[in-house]
Amino acid sequence: MAILEAENIFAGYGKSEILHGVSMHLEEGEIVTIIGPNGAGKSTLLKAIMGYISIFNGIILWKAEDITYLRPDQKVRRGFGYVPQLGNVFPSLSVRENLEMGGFTAGKEATERGIQKAFELFPVLAESAKKKAGTLSGGQRQMLGMARALMTEPQLLMLDEPSAGLAPKVSEQVFESIQDIHEKTGTGIIIIEQDAYHSLRISNRGYVLVMGQNEFEDRADKILANEKIREAYLGG
Amino acid sequence: MSFTQIIINSIVRASELALLSLGLTIVYDILGFANFAHTEFAVVGVYLALFLNVSLGLGIVPAAIIASVLTGIIAIFIDRGVFKKMRSSGGIIVMVTSLGVAIALRNTVRAIWGASARNYSVALEKPIITPYFRITPLQIWIIVIGLAAMFLFHLLLHYTKLGKAMRAVSDDPELAQASGIATESIITYVWFIAIGFASVGGILIGMETYILPYMGFAIIVPVFCATIMGGIGNPYGAMLGALVLGFAENFGLYINFGQVLGIEKIFHISKGLFIPTGYKPAISFVILILVLLVRPRGILGKKKAG
Ligand SMILES: Nc1ncnc2c1ncn2[C@@H]1O[C@H](COP(=O)(O)OP(=O)(O)O)[C@@H](O)[C@H]1O
Ligand SMILES: [Mg+2]
Numbered sequence: 001m002a003i004l005e006a007e008n009i010f011a012g013y014g015k016s017e018i019l020h021g022v023s024m025h026l027e028e029g030e031i032v033t034i035i036g037p038n039g040a041g042k043s044t045l046l047k048a049i050m051g052y053i054s055i056f057n058g059i060i061l062w063k064a065e066d067i068t069y070l071r072p073d074q075k076v077r078r079g080f081g082y083v084p085q086l087g088n089v090f091p092s093l094s095v096r097e098n099l100e101m102g103g104f105t106a107g108k109e110a111t112e113r114g115i116q117k118a119f120e121l122f123p124v125l126a127e128s129a130k131k132k133a134g135t136l137s138g139g140q141r142q143m144l145g146m147a148r149a150l151m152t153e154p155q156l157l158m159l160d161e162p163s164a165g166l167a168p169k170v171s172e173q174v175f176e177s178i179q180d181i182h183e184k185t186g187t188g189i190i191i192i193e194q195d196a197y198h199s200l201r202i203s204n205r206g207y208v209l210v211m212g213q214n215e216f217e218d219r220a221d222k223i224l225a226n227e228k229i230r231e232a233y234l235g236g
Numbered sequence: 237m238s239f240t241q242i243i244i245n246s247i248v249r250a251s252e253l254a255l256l257s258l259g260l261t262i263v264y265d266i267l268g269f270a271n272f273a274h275t276e277f278a279v280v281g282v283y284l285a286l287f288l289n290v291s292l293g294l295g296i297v298p299a300a301i302i303a304s305v306l307t308g309i310i311a312i313f314i315d316r317g318v319f320k321k322m323r324s325s326g327g328i329i330v331m332v333t334s335l336g337v338a339i340a341l342r343n344t345v346r347a348i349w350g351a352s353a354r355n356y357s358v359a360l361e362k363p364i365i366t367p368y369f370r371i372t373p374l375q376i377w378i379i380v381i382g383l384a385a386m387f388l389f390h391l392l393l394h395y396t397k398l399g400k401a402m403r404a405v406s407d408d409p410e411l412a413q414a415s416g417i418a419t420e421s422i423i424t425y426v427w428f429i430a431i432g433f434a435s436v437g438g439i440l441i442g443m444e445t446y447i448l449p450y451m452g453f454a455i456i457v458p459v460f461c462a463t464i465m466g467g468i469g470n471p472y473g474a475m476l477g478a479l480v481l482g483f484a485e486n487f488g489l490y491i492n493f494g495q496v497l498g499i500e501k502i503f504h505i506s507k508g509l510f511i512p513t514g515y516k517p518a519i520s521f522v523i524l525i526l527v528l529l530v531r532p533r534g535i536l537g538k539k540k541a542g
Contacts, residue, residue: 052413
C-alpha cells in the first residue's frame with residue numbers, strides 16, 4: 001500500500017489556482033521523480049504536500065490518515081522531510097546549528113547521534129561545522145539541506161531540484177549522496193528535476209507534470225526509454 | 237557637569253534604552269513589523285508595578301518582576317486577539333494596527349490611573365558622591381540590569397534551543413517550519429521576552445524620574461532611533477544603537493560647537509555655542525539621520541534574504 005497518496009489536488013497561491021487536480025502516490029521506500037517544463041507546478045505540488053499553500057480541493061493521505069490541512073511543522077513530526085530549491089539552509093546559522101534545527105523535534109541525544117551520522121554521510125560538513133551555512137558552496141549547501149532534513153529520520157524526503165545550479169561534477173555527487181541516503185535509511189524520496197536523466201536513473205517511477213496536471217506516469221526505466229517523452233522533456 | 241558625570245549619565249541612559257530597543261528589534265525581526273505600541277506596553281508594566289507596589293504594598297523588586305511577567309502575558313493575548321489576524325496582510329498593515337493598539341493602551345492606562353505624575357514607594361537612597369561624579373544606587377542597578385539583560389540575550393540567542401530557533405525563524409520562516417519549528421509558538425515566546433524586557437526598562441525609568449501615562453510616547457523616538465540606527469532586526473545593533481544614543485543625548489548638550497567649529501572668535505560668542513536643552517529630543521533624530529546617510533541599513537544592518 002502507498003505510504004503517501006495525493007488525490008486530485010487543486011491548490012495555488014491566494015486565489016490563483018496552479019494545480020488543477022494532480023494525483024500522485026509513493027510506496028514505502030520508493031524513489032519517484034517528477035519532471036515537467038518550467039512553471040508546470042512541480043514546486044507547487046511539493047509545497048501543497050508539505051502544507052505551505054492553500055489546498056482548494058483534494059485529499060492527502062499519509063499512512064491512510066487524512067493530513068491534507070496539517071501545518072508543515074506537524075507533518076515533520078509525522079515523518080516528512082523537505083528540502084526547498086531556494087533557501088535550503090539557514091544562512092546565518094552555523095553548519096552545526098543548521099543540523100540542530102533539523103533535530104528540533106527530536107531529543108537532545110537523538111540530535112547528537114543524528115549530527116554524528118550526518119558528519120559520516122557528508123564528511124565535508126564535519127570539516128565546516130562551525131562555519132556559517134551562508135558561506136558554503138552550492139553543492140555543500142545542498143548536502144547540508146539534505147542532512148538537515150534527515151535529522152528527524154523521515155520516511156519521506158522531498159527534494160526540490162537538488163542539482164539546480166550545480167556544476168555537473170557536483171551534481172553527480174549530490175545524486176550519489178541521494179542514493180547513499182536511500183540505501184542507508186530506506187526513506188521514500190520524491191525528487192523534482194529539470195535535468196531528469198540522473199534522477200530517473202536512481203528512481204523507481206516517474207511523473208510528468210504539465211500546466212498543473214498529470215501528463216504521464218510510468219516506471220523510470222520506461223520513461224527513460226520513451227522516445228516521445230525524451231524528446232519533449234529530457235532534451236532529446 | 238564633569239566629564240565623568242556625563243559618561244555615567246550616558247551609560248545609565250543607554251542601559252534603559254537597550255532594555256527597550258532589544259524587544260522592539262526582535263519583534264521586528266521575527267514578526268516583520270515596527271511595533272509602535274512597544275513603549276506603550278512598557279507603560280502598562282510601569283503602572284501594573286505601581287499598583288502592586290503602592291496599592292498592594294509589595295516591595296518594588298517583586299512588584300517589578302510580577303508586573304513585567306503579567307505585561308508579557310498581556311502582550312501575548314493582544315497578539316493572539318489583534319496582531320495575529322493581521323499577519324497575512326503584511327507588515328505595513330500590522331504596523332498601522334500597532335498604532336491603534338498604542339493609543340488604546342495609553343488611554344486605558346490614563347483612564348485607570350489618571351494623568352498626573354506618580355511615584356513608586358521606595359526609600360530614598362543616598363547617592364554616592366565623589367569629587368568627579370555622583371551616582372545613585374538606583375543608577376548602579378540600572379547599569380547592572382541593562383548589562384545583565386544584554387548578556388542574557390546573547391546567551392539566549394546562541395546557547396539555547398529557543399534562541400537558535402528564533403534565529404532560524406528570522407533567517408527563513410518556511411525552512412524553520414520544514415524543520416518542525418512551529419513559528420506561532422516561537423512568536424509567543426518572542427512577545428513575552430520582548431515586552432517583559434521593555435516593562436523592566438519602563439519601570440526603571442519610572443523609578444529614576446516619575447510615572448506618567450505619556451511616558452511611552454516620550455521615549456518612543458529615542459527607542460526607535462536606537463533600534464533603527466543599530467540596524468533594525470539585529471539585537472546587537474539595538475544594543476549598540478542604545479549606547480550611541482545614550483552618549484549622544486548626554487554629550488550633545490555639553491559640546492561647545494562654537495569651539496568645535498572654531499567660530500567663537502569670528503562671532504564673538506563668549507558663552508559658547510551649545511544646543512539649547514529644549515532641542516534634546518531632536519538629537520536622536522539628527523544622529524539617526526547622520527548614521528543612515530553613511531549606512532542606510534544601520535550600523536549592523538544586514539540585507540534580509542527573501
Ligand atoms: N509564491 C508564488 N505566488 C504566486 N504564484 C506563484 C508562486 N510561486 C510560483 N507561482 C506560480 O505557479 C506556477 C508554477 O510554479 P512552480 O510550481 O514553481 O513551477 P515549477 O516548479 O514546475 O517550475 C508558475 O506559474 C508560477 O508563476
Ligand atoms: Mg520549481
